[in-house]
Amino acid sequence: MNNKRYLSAVMAVGMTAVASSAMAATKVTIGTVNNGDMVRMQGLSDEFEKLHPDIDLNWVVLEENVLRQRLTTDIATDGGQFDVMTIGMYEAPIWGGKEWLTPMGDLPSDYDLADIFPSVLGGLSSDGTLYALPFYAESSMTFYRKDLFEANGLSMPDQPSWDQMKSFAEQLHKPQEEQYGICLRGKAGWGENMALVTTMANAFGARWFDENWKPEFTGEEWGNAVSFYVDLLGNYGPPGASSNGFNENLALFNSGKCAMWVDATVAGSFLTDESQSRVAEHVGFALAPEQVTSKGSGWLWSWALAVPVSSDAKEAAKTFITWATSRAYSQLVEETYGIANVPPGTRTSTYDNVEYLEAAPFATRTLEAIGNADPNDSTLNPSPYVGVQFAAIPEFQSIATQVGKLISGALAGSMSVDHALKAAQSITLREMTRARYYSN
Amino acid sequence: MLSLKQRRSLNTLLMGVLAWGVALAIFFPIFWMLLTSFKTEIDAFATPPQLFFSPTLENYTLVNERSDYLHFAWNSVVVSFGSTIIGMMLAVPAAYSMAFFETKRTKGTLLWMLSTKMLPPVGVLVPIYLIFKDTGLLDTKTGLVIIYTLINLPIMIWMAYTYFKEIPKEVLEAARMDGSTLFQEIWRVLLPMSKGGLAATVLLSLILSWNEAFWSLNLTASEAAPLTALIASYSSPEGLFWAKLSAVSTLACAPILIFGWISQKQLVRGLSFGAVK
Numbered sequence: 001m002n003n004k005r006y007l008s009a010v011m012a013v014g015m016t017a018v019a020s021s022a023m024a025a026t027k028v029t030i031g032t033v034n035n036g037d038m039v040r041m042q043g044l045s046d047e048f049e050k051l052h053p054d055i056d057l058n059w060v061v062l063e064e065n066v067l068r069q070r071l072t073t074d075i076a077t078d079g080g081q082f083d084v085m086t087i088g089m090y091e092a093p094i095w096g097g098k099e100w101l102t103p104m105g106d107l108p109s110d111y112d113l114a115d116i117f118p119s120v121l122g123g124l125s126s127d128g129t130l131y132a133l134p135f136y137a138e139s140s141m142t143f144y145r146k147d148l149f150e151a152n153g154l155s156m157p158d159q160p161s162w163d164q165m166k167s168f169a170e171q172l173h174k175p176q177e178e179q180y181g182i183c184l185r186g187k188a189g190w191g192e193n194m195a196l197v198t199t200m201a202n203a204f205g206a207r208w209f210d211e212n213w214k215p216e217f218t219g220e221e222w223g224n225a226v227s228f229y230v231d232l233l234g235n236y237g238p239p240g241a242s243s244n245g246f247n248e249n250l251a252l253f254n255s256g257k258c259a260m261w262v263d264a265t266v267a268g269s270f271l272t273d274e275s276q277s278r279v280a281e282h283v284g285f286a287l288a289p290e291q292v293t294s295k296g297s298g299w300l301w302s303w304a305l306a307v308p309v310s311s312d313a314k315e316a317a318k319t320f321i322t323w324a325t326s327r328a329y330s331q332l333v334e335e336t337y338g339i340a341n342v343p344p345g346t347r348t349s350t351y352d353n354v355e356y357l358e359a360a361p362f363a364t365r366t367l368e369a370i371g372n373a374d375p376n377d378s379t380l381n382p383s384p385y386v387g388v389q390f391a392a393i394p395e396f397q398s399i400a401t402q403v404g405k406l407i408s409g410a411l412a413g414s415m416s417v418d419h420a421l422k423a424a425q426s427i428t429l430r431e432m433t434r435a436r437y438y439s440n
Numbered sequence: 441m442l443s444l445k446q447r448r449s450l451n452t453l454l455m456g457v458l459a460w461g462v463a464l465a466i467f468f469p470i471f472w473m474l475l476t477s478f479k480t481e482i483d484a485f486a487t488p489p490q491l492f493f494s495p496t497l498e499n500y501t502l503v504n505e506r507s508d509y510l511h512f513a514w515n516s517v518v519v520s521f522g523s524t525i526i527g528m529m530l531a532v533p534a535a536y537s538m539a540f541f542e543t544k545r546t547k548g549t550l551l552w553m554l555s556t557k558m559l560p561p562v563g564v565l566v567p568i569y570l571i572f573k574d575t576g577l578l579d580t581k582t583g584l585v586i587i588y589t590l591i592n593l594p595i596m597i598w599m600a601y602t603y604f605k606e607i608p609k610e611v612l613e614a615a616r617m618d619g620s621t622l623f624q625e626i627w628r629v630l631l632p633m634s635k636g637g638l639a640a641t642v643l644l645s646l647i648l649s650w651n652e653a654f655w656s657l658n659l660t661a662s663e664a665a666p667l668t669a670l671i672a673s674y675s676s677p678e679g680l681f682w683a684k685l686s687a688v689s690t691l692a693c694a695p696i697l698i699f700g701w702i703s704q705k706q707l708v709r710g711l712s713f714g715a716v717k
Contacts, residue, residue: 029661034676039506058662061673066657073658077566079573081661191677246678251485266678276482276680 025056026316031071032086033064033303036269037136037343041324044332048323055316064191075100080310083317087132089123089302089375093392096124096131102307102314104130111326115347120302123375123386132304133325136266137345139288139298139369140199140389141362143253143271144260146284148172148179159287159294162203162228165260169236172259181236183258184229187245188408190400195299195389196262197407198400199288201225202296207379208391208428213437215428217403217421225291227417230410242412254278262288264301265369268362269340285365287372296378298369299389302346345370395435402427470693476686484682499687507670509691516666516695518581519656520649523588527596527645528638530589535600536626540609550601553594561654572659579661587659588649595648596641603637604630639706650696667692 032038038061045057060082062070067086074081075095087095095101107113113121116134124132142165144156152171157164169181185196198208206221216222233241238252250270252258254277261267274280288298305321307314323329327349330342340359342350344366350356351367360366378388385391390400403424410420432438442450476484478495503509538546568587569578577583607630615629631638653668660669671692674685700707 031661034673034681035678042506060661060665060669062657062669063672063675064677066672066675070658073565073569077569077573079569079578081578247676247680251487251680254482255485255487257487264678270679278482 025054026313027056027058028083028313028316028320029058029060029081030084030086030305030320031060031062031067031074031082032084033067034061035266035303036341038086038303040333040337040341041135041329044329044336047332048320051323052316052319055319057320075308075310078310080308080312082308083311083313084321085306085308086135086303087306088304089300090387090390090392090396092124092132092304092306093126093386094394095306096126096129100309101131102309102311102318104133104306104318107322111322112349115327115349117346117348117370119300119370119374120346123300123302124304132306133321134302134304134346135325136343137300137302137370138265139300139345139366139373140196140263141265141268141288141298141365141369142260142262142286143267144168144284144286145172145256145258145279145282147279147282148259149284156284156286159297160289162200162232162289162291165262165289166228166232166236168260169232173236175239178257179259180238180252180257181259182232183238183244183249183252183261184233184241185245185249185263186233186237186242186408186411187248188242188401188404189245190390190397190404192245192404193408193411194400194404195301197226197229197404198389199297199299200229200291202379202388203289203291203293204228205292205380207381207383208396209383209385209432211382211384213384213432215425215432217425217428222421223417226407226410226421229407230417233411234413242408264299265362265366266344268366269344269360272361283361285362287365287369293380294372295380296373296388298373300370300373300375301389395431399428399431470697473686473689473693476683477690479683479686481680481683484686485680499683500691502684503674503688503691507673507688509670512665512667512670512692513695515581515584515664516650516668516692519584519588519664519666520646522581522585523592523649524642524645526585527589527592528642530593531596531600531641532626532631532638534597535604536630538597539601539604539607540612550598553597557591557594565658569658578659579663579665581664583659584656584664584666587655588652591652591655592645592648596645599641599644600634600638603634603641606637607633636706636709639703640709643700643703643707647696647700 032042042059042061045059049055049057068091071082071085071087071091073079075085092101096103117137120134120137121130124130124134142156142160149156149168154168154171156168160168165182171181172179173181185193187193201207201222204221204225206219206225207216209215238244238257244252246263246267249258249261249263250267253261253267253271256279268283268285271277271283272280277283290297305324307317307321311317325346327347330347330350333342338359339353339356342356344350344360344363351363357363373388375386375388375392383391385393390396406415406420406424406427409415410417475491477499478497479490479493480496480498483490483493538550572578572583577586611633612625612629615625620628651668653672656666656668657672660666671685671689674681674688
């Protein structure tokens with residue numbers, strides 16, 4: 001009798017354990033960046049967990065560069081620490097091509113993949129296979145002070161040329177009143193000054209590599225572009241421009257110290273927010289400047305969600321990213337935070353909504369800018385790489401960081417443009433040779 | 441012409457002003473962080489920087505709503521105290537043997553231990569990441585305790601060694617003559633005589649572990665992340681974040697600052713132990 005009791009007790013405990021393990025929620029760890037859209041996504045995770053009580057979301061929020069290093073270490077070592085990774089257009093095709101990411105096939109029919117901009121999908125694919133779903137996307141555009149333009153009898157075209165920008169900057173530059181003609185990124189980094197400088201170089205007809213992967217920094221086009229950049233920002237920019245990135249320029253523009261600024265389209269929402277900006281009602285929008293060509297003059301970037309193959313909760317992770325990038329999610333953001341906070345730049349339906357266009361005065365220009373950017377054809381002369389403000393090859397991050405330091409040095413006056421470009425050519429050639437793109 | 445007394449007074453005054461100047465310069469970043477944590481994002485970015493503004497608690501409210509502060513703080517407490525306790529358990533016997541039973545290789549061993557601090561951590565990131573992955577230590581407090589112990593051990597041994605060297609060998613020999621075992625010799629004689637120095641070693645190890653960011657960011661995700669990881673989550677390349685970052689930094693620094701304040705007597709006594717013979 002005792003044995004029977006003992007046996008039934010053991011069975012009961014065993015069954016409870018099995019049942020509770022079966023009922024235990026699948027833990028999904030999400031590595032993401034700290035920006036407004038991602039914070040809102042984190043804030044809405046309860047809504048997802050209500051819909052999917054079998055999935056438990058854990059967030060790891062890090063600064064962009066820290067996250068990039070963290071995710072790269074994890075995915076390259078098959079660490080499996082993250083089930084969902086927030087990656088950009090640079091990583092998606094490279095990591096996808098290495099089969100580190102789970103392909104995003106078999107999406108639910110109501111996901112409506114056709115609603116997503118083709119250029120954004122193209123930037124997140126490798127050999128035609130989609131490896132990440134876009135959460136939001138951005139291009140670059142020109143922000144300017146309508147009041148200052150009006151007061152000086154100036155008129156901003158829909159897409160100005162860099163020469164016109166220089167002429168405007170010259171007329172609006174009044175450093176004694178702490179009003180600077182133009183603010184541009186000067187801080188060194190492949191995602192900082194090099195994002196802007198590369199789009200400028202594209203507009204001046206330059207490219208990073210020729211068809212044989214040889215760098216072209218000593219060519220006339222790069223010389224013209226970088227000389228123009230250093231001259232423009234050095235003469236009509238704020239003091240210490242070589243250490244200004246997105247946030248520093250945002251703060252300068254918001255406090256009324258920049259007459260013009262060329263940067264990410266997402267800045268539009270900060271500049272027109274009266275709680276942040278002292279010039280919210282005076283901001284005008286134009287496309288990023290062109291010069292000899294408009295090809296590649298505005299960049300294209302998307303923060304997207306991907307599932308690494310090392311994840312042990314792939315299905316749950318895919319369920320989450322499908323939800324977070326869906327139209328239903330946009331609807332939820334609209335209801336919770338207001339329509340102006342819907343993740344921009346990914347879905348056509350967002351821009352078909354008249355209410356959104358009214359709430360976000362920069363939306364039409366954003367749509368146009370994203371439509372113009374083509375990562376597969378971003379340079380005047382043909383180039384072998386994919387990407388507008390970057391070349392989607394593993395070596396680019398290191399090369400562009402070094403080149404960014406040289407150009408920032410030229411802007412700060414510690415070396416000449418000629419010297420910086422010769423050094424850039426030499427570094428790039430060395431790295432590409434080392435990576436066996438060619439033998440010498 | 442100043443008299444000797446007047447010159448001494450002037451010297452004291454000048455030294456006092458200099459000491460206050462240095463102390464204020466060191467304290468200024470902490471003061472500014474505290475001040476910024478009560479500003480709005482616009483005020484935090486204002487140029488010229490504002491000393492007078494309308495204070496707000498909105499940054500603290502937001503941090504409280506968005507993050508589980510206690511979870512991160514508890515992890516910080518466990519890993520810094522855990523690594524310090526284990527580190528001291530290893531450092532004291534090691535320093536004892538090196539200080540009182542010196543061989544011709546002792547100096548070399550000490551220098552070699554210190555040289556491991558000169559290696560850039562990123563150089564060993566991938567091997568350590570792989571070892572942690574294979575042993576299931578990624579994102580665990582145990583893993584962080586192990587790594588922090590290993591990082592701080594050379595400094596702890598060096599400090600303990602320096603303090604032990606100040607104690608005359610004869611005292612320990614007398615204890616042995618009186619029949620003390622090895623454990624009693626260390627526990628009843630050596631440790632009480634060097635407690636000021638060892639307290640400073642403990643405090644330094646706690647502070648270094650509390651503030652360590654490279655390994656905590658790279659080896660943890662959601663479960664074992666300490667306060668340094670929480671701070672990193674509030675930095676952003678797109679958007680204004682200084683006020684929120686200052687609020688979370690203030691919250692992260694507060695416990696260790698308070699702890700340091702309470703135990704500053706031991707810290708100063710320990711750090712100046714043996715400085716004046």
